[in-house]
Amino acid sequence: MKKRNVLIFGLLLLILAVGAIFAQVTRPEDLKFPPLQFEPPQPAQYRLVMSNGLRGYIQEDRALPIVNLTAIIHTGRLYVPKEKAGLDSMLSECLIKGGTKTRTGSAIEERLDFLGGAISFSVGERTSTLTMSILSKDLDEGLDIFFDLLMNPEFREDSLTLARGKIIEQMRGINDNPSLVLNREFEKILYGDCPLTYQETKATVESITQADLKAFHKKYFFPKNIILAGAGDFNRNQLKNKINKYASRWANQSLAFPEISKKFPEPEPGIYFIQKKINQGYINIGHLGLEDTNPDYFAVQVMNFILGGGSFTSRITSKVRSDEGLAYNCGSRFNFRWGFPGTFAGYVQTKSSTVGYAISLILKEFERIRQEPVSDEEMETAKNYYLESFTDFFQSPIRTMINFATLELQGKPMNYYSTYRDKIKAVTKDKVMEVARKYIHPEKMVTVIVGDFEPCNQGSEKFPGPLDKLGKIHRVKLLDPLTGQLVE
Amino acid sequence: MNFKKLATFFLTAFFLLALVGQGQTQVKLDVKEHVLSNGMKILMIPKPGVPRVVCHIYYKVGSINEGPGTTGSAHIHEHLMFKGTKIMGVTDFEADDAINRQIDELMHKIYREKYWKKDGDQAKIAEWQKQVDELIQAEKKYIIKDHLWETYMKNGGTGLNASTSSEVTGYYVTLPSNKVELQMFLEADRMMNAYFREFYSEKDVIMEERRLSENRPGFYFSEQVNAAFYAASPYHWEVIGWMDDLKKVTKEDLIEFHNKYYVPNNAVAIYVGDIKPEAIIAMAEKYFGAIPKAPDIEPIRTGEPPQYSEKRMYGQGPGLPSFQLWFHIPPDGDPDVPALNILASILSGETGRLTKSLVKEKDLAIRAMAMSRPQWYAGAFTFNIVPKLQAAAKPEEVEKAVWEEISKIKKDGVTPEELQKAKNKTEATFIRSLESPMFLAMRVGRAELNRGWRSLLTDLEDMKKVTSEDIKRVAAKYFVKDNSLVAIYSRGQAR
Numbered sequence: 006m007k008k009r010n011v012l013i014f015g016l017l018l019l020i021l022a023v024g025a026i027f028a029q030v031t032r033p034e035d036l037k038f039p040p041l042q043f044e045p046p047q048p049a050q051y052r053l054v055m056s057n058g059l060r061g062y063i064q065e066d067r068a069l070p071i072v073n074l075t076a077i078i079h080t081g082r083l084y085v086p087k088e089k090a091g092l093d094s095m096l097s098e099c100l101i102k103g104g105t106k107t108r109t110g111s112a113i114e115e116r117l118d119f120l121g122g123a124i125s126f127s128v129g130e131r132t133s134t135l136t137m138s139i140l141s142k143d144l145d146e147g148l149d150i151f152f153d154l155l156m157n158p159e160f161r162e163d164s165l166t167l168a169r170g171k172i173i174e175q176m177r178g179i180n181d182n183p184s185l186v187l188n189r190e191f192e193k194i195l196y197g198d199c200p201l202t203y204q205e206t207k208a209t210v211e212s213i214t215q216a217d218l219k220a221f222h223k224k225y226f227f228p229k230n231i232i233l234a235g236a237g238d239f240n241r242n243q244l245k246n247k248i249n250k251y252a253s254r255w256a257n258q259s260l261a262f263p264e265i266s267k268k269f270p271e272p273e274p275g276i277y278f279i280q281k282k283i284n285q286g287y288i289n290i291g292h293l294g295l296e297d298t299n300p301d302y303f304a305v306q307v308m309n310f311i312l313g314g315g316s317f318t319s320r321i322t323s324k325v326r327s328d329e330g331l332a333y334n335c336g337s338r339f340n341f342r343w344g345f346p347g348t349f350a351g352y353v354q355t356k357s358s359t360v361g362y363a364i365s366l367i368l369k370e371f372e373r374i375r376q377e378p379v380s381d382e383e384m385e386t387a388k389n390y391y392l393e394s395f396t397d398f399f400q401s402p403i404r405t406m407i408n409f410a411t412l413e414l415q416g417k418p419m420n421y422y423s424t425y426r427d428k429i430k431a432v433t434k435d436k437v438m439e440v441a442r443k444y445i446h447p448e449k450m451v452t453v454i455v456g457d458f459e460p461c462n463q464g465s466e467k468f469p470g471p472l473d474k475l476g477k478i479h480r481v482k483l484l485d486p487l488t489g490q491l492v493e
Numbered sequence: 494m495n496f497k498k499l500a501t502f503f504l505t506a507f508f509l510l511a512l513v514g515q516g517q518t519q520v521k522l523d524v525k526e527h528v529l530s531n532g533m534k535i536l537m538i539p540k541p542g543v544p545r546v547v548c549h550i551y552y553k554v555g556s557i558n559e560g561p562g563t564t565g566s567a568h569i570h571e572h573l574m575f576k577g578t579k580i581m582g583v584t585d586f587e588a589d590d591a592i593n594r595q596i597d598e599l600m601h602k603i604y605r606e607k608y609w610k611k612d613g614d615q616a617k618i619a620e621w622q623k624q625v626d627e628l629i630q631a632e633k634k635y636i637i638k639d640h641l642w643e644t645y646m647k648n649g650g651t652g653l654n655a656s657t658s659s660e661v662t663g664y665y666v667t668l669p670s671n672k673v674e675l676q677m678f679l680e681a682d683r684m685m686n687a688y689f690r691e692f693y694s695e696k697d698v699i700m701e702e703r704r705l706s707e708n709r710p711g712f713y714f715s716e717q718v719n720a721a722f723y724a725a726s727p728y729h730w731e732v733i734g735w736m737d738d739l740k741k742v743t744k745e746d747l748i749e750f751h752n753k754y755y756v757p758n759n760a761v762a763i764y765v766g767d768i769k770p771e772a773i774i775a776m777a778e779k780y781f782g783a784i785p786k787a788p789d790i791e792p793i794r795t796g797e798p799p800q801y802s803e804k805r806m807y808g809q810g811p812g813l814p815s816f817q818l819w820f821h822i823p824p825d826g827d828p829d830v831p832a833l834n835i836l837a838s839i840l841s842g843e844t845g846r847l848t849k850s851l852v853k854e855k856d857l858a859i860r861a862m863a864m865s866r867p868q869w870y871a872g873a874f875t876f877n878i879v880p881k882l883q884a885a886a887k888p889e890e891v892e893k894a895v896w897e898e899i900s901k902i903k904k905d906g907v908t909p910e911e912l913q914k915a916k917n918k919t920e921a922t923f924i925r926s927l928e929s930p931m932f933l934a935m936r937v938g939r940a941e942l943n944r945g946w947r948s949l950l951t952d953l954e955d956m957k958k959v960t961s962e963d964i965k966r967v968a969a970k971y972f973v974k975d976n977s978l979v980a981i982y983s984r985g986q987a988r
Contacts, residue, residue, distance in 0.1 A: 030678070033644050038671045041670065070924065111844070114843045115914075118842060118843070118914055119913070119917060120921070123921075138925060163853075167852070167853065177813070178984075182710055183708050284704050285708055287708075317639035330694030331697070331698075354705055356700075356701065389647040389648070390646045393647070393648055393649020394650070396545050396649075397651050399543050401542075
């Protein structure tokens with residue numbers, strides 16, 4: 006009976022749909038779409054403050070029998086002193102494997118594996134995250150392990166030995182991958198020798214002890230320095246009470262974060278060439294960028310979408326890849342980092358003989374966006390992309406909660422998402438040119454190339470060498486990854 | 494509109510739900526399906542939440558459908574699908590087409606001169622190339638660059654991409670829920686009316702893509718290992734194809750490829766997100782339903798014959814060293830596969846047997862895992878170890894340690910705890926895979942093209958039934974030297 010009702014209902018809907026929606030169109034531009042309203046979720050709705058000031062963004066989501074929980078801790082690589090470089094990697098490896106006061110690392114991993122749970126910890130530049138996904142039937146046991154790891158890690162010696170071995174082994178290969186080498190050396194040139202670019206060596210990693218890890222943990226892991234993000238199959242109030250059991254026994258610390266200078270060197274413009282016998286040149290062209298709290302942030306996003314950030318719809322990709330077939334991967338990007346200016350770079354990887362030509366094409370696009378207004382169509386595509394894909398920020402409840410928690414942890418305005426679309430809409434063609442001129446400076450750029458010098462320098466018909474036509478050539482030598490010393 | 498077909502759809506949907514309800518599993522996967530009269534499948538998974546819909550279309554074609562001389566075609570073709578149709582990417586189709594025909598004629602002459610002869614006439618080639626370059630310039634005024642991509646982007650398309658594997662090629666976009674029709678319009682159009690503009694520069698792009706792979710430490714060796722392992726079956730070559738074939742493959746080859754494989758009876762479209770199935774079906778009938786059915790496609794002919802001998806390979810180059818041990822196993826759907834999959838889970842991971850033994854106890858390696866990859870036609874079970882150079886671990890010692898683990902399995906099987914852990918992990922991983930609409934679309938869409946999407950559920954049930962005896966049996970059957978390939982890679986100067 007029920008089945009039949011639904012069947013008839015379905016048929017009715019279908020008849021309506023066929024009549025109402027479709028008229029024959031021959032171009033996609035002529036398609037008419039029904040209106041779509043979307044209001045972003047409000048952070049305040051999900052915010053909780055628990056015992057000892059532990060904050061959380063928590064959303065019930067009963068669709069599947071799973072709970073996702075993430076703790077975002079304000080600490081990271083940037084707070085590691087130079088002589089202990091690699092402490093962040095050791096912390097990443099050992100927080101779980103090193104166990105807690107009452108559990109060994111193996112016991113924790115065994116148990117979570119048996120429950121089909123997943124847990125991972127990673128240390129970033131200034132934020133670190135402990136992430137767990139567990140079936141909701143195992144939530145209590147999962148929470149017990151999760152908070153034990155956050156509060157009482159023991160960093161047992163066997164985990165340190167394993168981690169050192171692994172990190173040093175991986176160190177051997179870090180000069181082998183051209184794109185890793187490129188990005189690392191690009192940042193070293195732009196930021197100089199500072200906490201953003203410290204490189205671990207065998208000696209620094211071997212010097213890191215259990216006491217170092219415990220001290221680092223004690224300094225940064227306390228309720229007021231952490232925000233939780235959680236979503237899944239639980240009752241929100243019950244979860245709050247469960248978390249309070251742990252938070253109430255967790256003392257806060259007083260913490261002054263190390264001061265880090267924002268003064269960076271001004272590298273001499275020109276080509277920085279790193280020799281590697283491969284059949285392509287891997288290239289970054291750029292300089293320091295801006296912080297994402299800059300009021301020009303949205304205009305810069307729109308500008309860069311048009312220049313080289315909007316994949317195939319952007320100018321660099323269209324010219325370098327699609328017109329000329331010079332590269333699979335090319336474009337421009339502004340990287341952002343919390344509290345520091347990020348980097349701006351045009352990038353391309355192309356066969357050795359077309360390295361010079363590809364660079365010249367990217368430089369032309371830098372000039373063009375500074376000198377000529379962008380077209381109305383380009384503006385429309387860029388702005389519509391951001392406006393129409395806005396809902397993607399809220400793809401999943403846990404993603405949304407992590408987004409909110411990150412905003413608060415980094416002290417950014419909590420109305421970031423609710424004002425996002427208006428800020429994109431407000432960007433004008435004039436503003437795009439203004440920010441292009443303000444944040445792209447071809448005369449100050451460094452061009453870093455990883456490749457085989459001779460064929461790159463020789464060039465090809467459309468751009469015969471030598472490369473010094475593009476600027477003074479500096480040959481950069483790589484350091485031995487294990488010792489941090491020059492090879493030879 | 495065919496009402497009878499619609500009725501079948503609703504009945505099918507309910508029948509399925511009932512089936513899942515009566516089954517033993519707590520895992521629910523509610524896929525609604527609809528088959529168009531041309532054989533194309535439409536799958537739908539409503540997932541209320543944000544107003545977005547993952548829209549994917551999968552074709553049952555990949556690098557295993559290629560042959561010597563045309564390796565890399567499935568992937569080249571995937572790129573060409575972004576190069577326009579009779580209505581997309583062009584302002585004046587007739588004028589553009591006329592220029593393209595001239596370009597193709599000249600390029601045909603160039604290819605013959607360059608690739609058919611040992612000492613082609615360079616002067617002629619240069620002259621023809623000059624004419625081609627002029628024609629390409631003349632064509633520019635008719636081309637709307639990356640029209641399809643831009644149309645998706647300005648309508649809020651994200652996750653915009655395509656991918657080619659050995660078996661399947663997929664085209665992806667996630668759109669606001671009011672714009673699913675756009676995807677149907679564009680995908681139906683390029684299935685029917687694809688027109689490969691800028692063919693020759695796109696081949697250059699793909700050669701750059703291959704070079705990127707070549708510059709990845711270890712690529713050359715792994716390409717050779719794979720080729721040595723699959724002697725006969727078309728898994729022999731990588732999806733990217735051999736460089737010679739990328740250079741020499743012609744537009745005619747690709748058009749033939751398109752006409753054979755890009756047909757509705759070889760495709761499945763899947764929609765996951767904030768959808769109303771009845772509206773999706775109506776749109777699919779309109780756009781995809783209008784495409785004529787094509788001849789059925791013959792499955793792959795060449796399986797992998799038994800080796801009857803051990804294979805060994807040694808290589809040197811940049812990157813981390815590795816020890817690999819490969820065994821041939823049967824494809825997906827074979828009754829031995831569930832036990833092999835469970836065994837791989839027991840061997841792998843941080844608490845797996847290989848890490849415990851080779852990394853923690855013997856200090857021979859920094860990573861140790863096993864993978865079971867049955868694939869559609871011919872499978873591989875692989876042990877992958879990264880030896881620890883500081884411990885001066887010799888590949889032979891690693892090899893010995895791996896065989897010791899294999900012997901233990903053959904002799905004693907696995908413990909009840911290990912078995913239960915592997916089953917719990919498998920099930921939880923499955924439930925977790927239902928969280929992400931994009932991942933869900935990928936799994937369900939691909940599974941549909943091989944053994945039907947329900948195989949995801951029946952495979953899960955089959956894995957739960959695996960016993961220690963099953964594992965002992967499959968280990969004894971497949972983990973033998975005459976069925977193996979050993980590949981040892983060490984750090985060194987050579988590629």
